[in-house]
Every structure is written in structure tokens, then in C-alpha cells.
Amino acid sequence: MEATAAAAFRECLVRWYLEHRRKLPWRQTVDPFGIWVSEVMLQQTQVDTVIPYYRRFMARFPTVGRLAEADLQEVLKLWEGLGYYARARNLHRAARQLAADNHGILPDDVIALRRLAGIGRYIAAAVASIAFGRPHAVVDGNVKRVLARLSLINAPVNRADAYPLFEKEAQSLLDLKDPGRFNQAVMELGALVCRPKRPHCDACPVAAFCRAYLTGQVSTYPKRVCKPPIPTRAMAAGVIQRGGRVLILQIPLEGLLGGFWEFPGGAVEAGESSEASCIRHIRKKTGLSVDTCGHLGRIRHAYTHFKVLADLFIFRWRSGSVCLDDHLDHRWVGPEELTQYPLPKTHHKFMSLLVGQDFRIQRP
Ligand code: SF4
Incomplete structure (x- = not known):
């Protein structure tokens, strides 16, 4: 200009x-x-x-x-x-x-x-x-969109x-x-x-300077490259009960959810059942042996770069003391204490499964 x-x-x-x-x-x-x-x-x-x-x-x-x-x-x-x-x-x-x-x-x-x-x-x-x-x-994204339309930027x-x-x-x-x-x-x-879809060009204060508007090309700007579809990851997590409490682990600080707390679990491998996967992760990440009490349900959650499909199981502690693999810390907490800890969004969805199933912590 x-x-x-x-x-x-x-x-x-x-x-x-x-x-x-x-x-x-x-x-x-x-x-x-x-x-x-x-x-x-x-x-x-x-x-x-x-x-x-x-x-x-x-x-x-x-x-x-x-x-x-x-x-x-x-x-x-x-x-x-x-x-x-x-x-x-x-x-x-x-x-x-x-x-x-x-x-x-x-x-x-x-x-x-x-x-x-x-x-x-x-x-x-x-x-x-x-x-x-x-x-x-x-x-930022808004600025790039406005500039692309104003100046017909093809990048x-x-x-x-x-x-x-x-x-x-x-x-x-x-x-x-x-x-x-x-x-x-x-x-x-x-x-x-100058919104992404249906911009209000008729009410735009800078329409007189906008090359996309003046040349009838608003709908073709900004240009974007197609991104590959977002993958879905199968996960499994377990609520381990012991003495009226359940186990939560603190995620290492470097990770996506670093510092947050979660139920033990992890990714489900191809050909593996969710339950077997969950027991395997619990064994590796906590050193505990557990017995399955039931499957509480499945939640979906979308992050920016992937989606999660996660099964939640409930287990009873059978043997072993907690020995952490890569987590920072662990706590055995009462169900009413859980929300005092920062929890990922997936776990708030897990909470609704616990409530929906009329979940009760079993006392020994
Ligand atoms: S005239 Fe339309 S496309 Fe151009 S800057 Fe204004 S709202 Fe955006």
C-alpha cells in the first residue's frame, strides 16, 4: 500500500x-x-x-x-x-x-x-x-487473515x-x-x-483499501495448505482402589500436561485389549498388581494435534508398593480430594463416568 x-x-x-x-x-x-x-x-x-x-x-x-x-x-x-x-x-x-x-x-x-x-x-x-x-x-491468525485479504497475499x-x-x-x-x-x-x-467465514465486508471500515473486496476475491483468501487428518489414539486408564482411596500420579513437567495429575494408564497397542493394556501400564508405571472390578466407560477428547478415545477401568489393589517409572510423584486420595488436584480435561470427563456409574470407593 x-x-x-x-x-x-x-x-x-x-x-x-x-x-x-x-x-x-x-x-x-x-x-x-x-x-x-x-x-x-x-x-x-x-x-x-x-x-x-x-x-x-x-x-x-x-x-x-x-x-x-x-x-x-x-x-x-x-x-x-x-x-x-x-x-x-x-x-x-x-x-x-x-x-x-x-x-x-x-x-x-x-x-x-x-x-x-x-x-x-x-x-x-x-x-x-x-x-x-x-x-x-x-x-496472529486474525492479523494474517486480514492482511491476506487486504493485500492479496498468496502465501x-x-x-x-x-x-x-x-x-x-x-x-x-x-x-x-x-x-x-x-x-x-x-x-x-x-x-x-473480517471473520474467517462470511466476513462483514459491507460494514468494514477499510473495505475501500481491501484488494480482495475490490476484486471480488474475498472467498478465495486467505490461502491455506491442506493438513493431514488428525489421528485418533486409543488410551486406557485405571482407577485403582485401596483402603477407601484411589491412586493418582503426577505427570513429568516436560510433557504436554506436565505437573497435572492422572490415573495410571497409557496408549493401547495394536491387537491389545484396553483392559490388558491398562494392567500392563499400571504394572510398568507403578509396580502394582491389580484385579479388575469393571469397565466404567469410554470418553472422547480432542487435542489440537490428535484425538483421544479412552477407556476407564476400575481395579482393586492386589499387591505391591508404588514404585514410579517416569512420573514425578503419587498420592492415594479420597474421592472428595481428587478435584483439589489439577486434572486434565480427559479426567474431568472420567469424573462424570464415576458419578454416572454411582461410583463408590470400596473400603477393605
Ligand atoms: S472488506 Fe471484507 S475481506 Fe476486506 S478487510 Fe474488510 S471484512 Fe475483510
Whole structure:
């Protein structure tokens, strides 16, 4: 876009944003920590889902220092259900880095921000521009879609190697007077008007600058590469009863659900029954021998890159002491204590099987 058109584009976009933006809790603050937390939560997650989590999190941890002092288990518990738990672990780790090295103060430049755990180029640009007014354009899914349509960019939005192209385009349009406001305006346009399906072009404040709209090609942008279908993994997990309690294991921190707690179990191999698989995993991961009491049911759950089809069994402890293979820790807990621990979404679905089956912990 040439310079005069770009200036007019910015003016139209920002005027629209000031009038139509949503009143979101993180837009009511200039606190860099609150802005950082919101950007972390908003990655891969819808605004409506984030709002209650954000409010609870900021009420409990209003400063970097309070977060740094907290136990990771409490942070994960507050994040439970929001998904992508590495975000919570990294946020906690970064808060501790800041508390130890920088008096709990968030740096205002992207290079220093990117040294913190979990801060990549998107969050660094978002925090630097929104909290500190630094001239860095943000590029997320909404921004890429808007830019692809505005400038007829043929690079697929879902290919990582196309990112620099979109970043360059976003940077060329950035409003240097107020980069944070401009970045939020582009993202808001993508969220409210230039939506993936059926964009509201008739109500679009920048339609006069949009090459896809002006050439009748809106439905063909953005371009995407086809991804292979999402695989389904068969899993099995077991509720092991002993003395009125059940066994849960803590997942190693490096994993997808690191720090969370789960019933023992694992992947079902080809040709293996779910029950045999579950007993095999229990033996390997805990050293325990168990007797089967029953099959409680099956749940489905979809993660970003795979789906899970998981059977839940109930077992009675027969012999052995817990000897962990790769888990961090274990607890024998009463059924009423289970929800005090951060549990993966699959396990909340397991809970409904336990309730639905009128589950009772057997006392010896
Ligand atoms: S005119 Fe339509 S396609 Fe172009 S930016 Fe506006 S909403 Fe998106």
C-alpha cells in the first residue's frame, strides 16, 4: 500500500476501533503484567473462554511477585480447563526469572522479553507495543487473515515459513503514533468483521483499501495448505482402589500436561485389549498388581494435534508398593480430594463416568 493510502487506512481502522472495540478486562489496564497474562491466555484460546480465567488469575496473582511466590500446583489449578498448560508453566517460570533478576519488572523491549520462558515473537511484540508503545507489529491468525485479504497475499497463512512475509506487511502498515492501539485494532477487525467465514465486508471500515473486496476475491483468501487428518489414539486408564482411596500420579513437567495429575494408564497397542493394556501400564508405571472390578466407560477428547478415545477401568489393589517409572510423584486420595488436584480435561470427563456409574470407593 503506498504511503498516502496507508495513512488513510490507519485512520479509518483506528477510528472504527475506538468506536466498536469490546470492553475486555485487559483493555481496562495499563499494567504490563496484566497485558502479558492476557496475551498468554489468548494464544490459541477464544476471548469469551479467557475472560473468567483472566479475572480469577489476576485476582489471585495481581503482580509478578505474587505469581513468582506461588506454588506451580496452584497456578495449574487456576489454569485447569484452559488448555495448553505449557503456557501456565512458562508464565510461572518467567515470573520467577523476573523476580530473581529484574525486581519483578517486565522489560520493555522485545529482545529482553524473548529471553523469558514462553515469550515468543508474538507475545514479545504484543507486550512491547501494547504495554510500552514500542513499534512492533503483531502477527496472529486474525492479523494474517486480514492482511491476506487486504493485500492479496498468496502465501498460505498456516505455513510457518510464510510468517516473515506477513510480519513485513504488518510492519509496513503499523501506526507509529500508537503501535499498541493499531495492533489491537487489526486483531479486533479480524475478530469482529473480517471473520474467517462470511466476513462483514459491507460494514468494514477499510473495505475501500481491501484488494480482495475490490476484486471480488474475498472467498478465495486467505490461502491455506491442506493438513493431514488428525489421528485418533486409543488410551486406557485405571482407577485403582485401596483402603477407601484411589491412586493418582503426577505427570513429568516436560510433557504436554506436565505437573497435572492422572490415573495410571497409557496408549493401547495394536491387537491389545484396553483392559490388558491398562494392567500392563499400571504394572510398568507403578509396580502394582491389580484385579479388575469393571469397565466404567469410554470418553472422547480432542487435542489440537490428535484425538483421544479412552477407556476407564476400575481395579482393586492386589499387591505391591508404588514404585514410579517416569512420573514425578503419587498420592492415594479420597474421592472428595481428587478435584483439589489439577486434572486434565480427559479426567474431568472420567469424573462424570464415576458419578454416572454411582461410583463408590470400596473400603477393605
Ligand atoms: S472488506 Fe471484507 S475481506 Fe476486506 S478487510 Fe474488510 S471484512 Fe475483510
